Amino acid sequence: MNRGVIFKPWLVGPLLTALGFAIACGGSSKPPQVVPSSANTTVINRDGRKIGTAAVLSSKSGGLLVLKLTGVPPGPHGLHLHAGSTCDPPKFDTAGPHYDPGTHKHGSKNPAGPHAGDMPNVIARADSSVDTTLAIPASVVSAVGHGMTARTLVLHAGADDLATDPSGNSGPRFACGVLEA
Ligand SMILES: [Cu+2]
Numbered sequence: 811m812n813r814g815v816i817f818k819p820w821l822v823g824p825l826l827t828a829l830g831f832a833i834a835c836g837g838s839s840k841p842p843q844v845v846p847s848s849a850n851t852t853v854i855n856r857d858g859r860k861i862g863t864a865a866v867l868s869s870k871s872g873g874l875l876v877l878k879l880t881g882v883p884p885g886p887h888g889l890h891l892h893a894g895s896t897c898d899p900p901k902f903d904t905a906g907p908h909y910d911p912g913t914h915k916h917g918s919k920n921p922a923g924p925h926a927g928d929m930p931n932v933i934a935r936a937d938s939s940v941d942t943t944l945a946i947p948a949s950v951v952s953a954v955g956h957g958m959t960a961r962t963l964v965l966h967a968g969a970d971d972l973a974t975d976p977s978g979n980s981g982p983r984f985a986c987g988v989l990e991a
Pocket residue numbers: 888889890891892908964965966977
C-alpha cells in the first residue's frame with residue numbers, strides 16, 4: 811500500500827483559502843484604509859507575565875481596539891483606557907485613573923458619564939481566552955500614547971456596571987498594557 815498518494819480533502823479548503831488570500835492581497839497582509847497608530851502592545855498580568863496583545867487601529871471613521879488575551883477568568887471584565895503611563899504589577903496603581911479629559915463621571919449608564927476611556931465589558935471565553943475588536947472614537951485614537959493622556963489599557967478582575975464612579979465596581983486591576991504612539 812502506498813500511503814503517499816492518499817487524497818486528503820481536508821487540506822484542500824485551507825490551501826485554497828490561503829491561495830485566494832495571497833492573490834487578493836497582492837502579497838500584503840494589511841487591510842486597506844486601516845493603518846496601525848499603535849504597535850502591538852504587550853499586556854501583562856499581576857505576575858508580570860505576558861498574557862496577550864492589544865493594538866489600536868485608526869481609520870477615517872474612527873478607530874478599533876483589537877485585544878487578544880489568554881489566562882483570563884471566563885466571564886465579563888471591565889476594560890478602560892487609563893491616564894497613567896506605566897503598568898507596575900501586581901496592582902497596576904501606576905496606570906492611574908481613567909482617561910477623562912472632559913471631567914465626566916464613570917460609565918455609559920451614568921447621567922454624568924462616561925469617561926472618554928470607558929469601554930464595554932469584554933467577555934472571556936470558557937477557555938479563558940479573549941479575542942475581540944472594539945470600536946473607539948477617533949478622538950480617543952488620537953490621544954492614545956501621547957503624553958499623559960490615554961497611555962495604558964487596563965482589564966479588571968470583575969464586570970463593569972457602567973454606572974458607578976470611578977471604575978464601575980469592576981474590582982482589582984487584572985492586566986495592563988502600555989500603549990505606544
Ligand atoms: Cu480601569
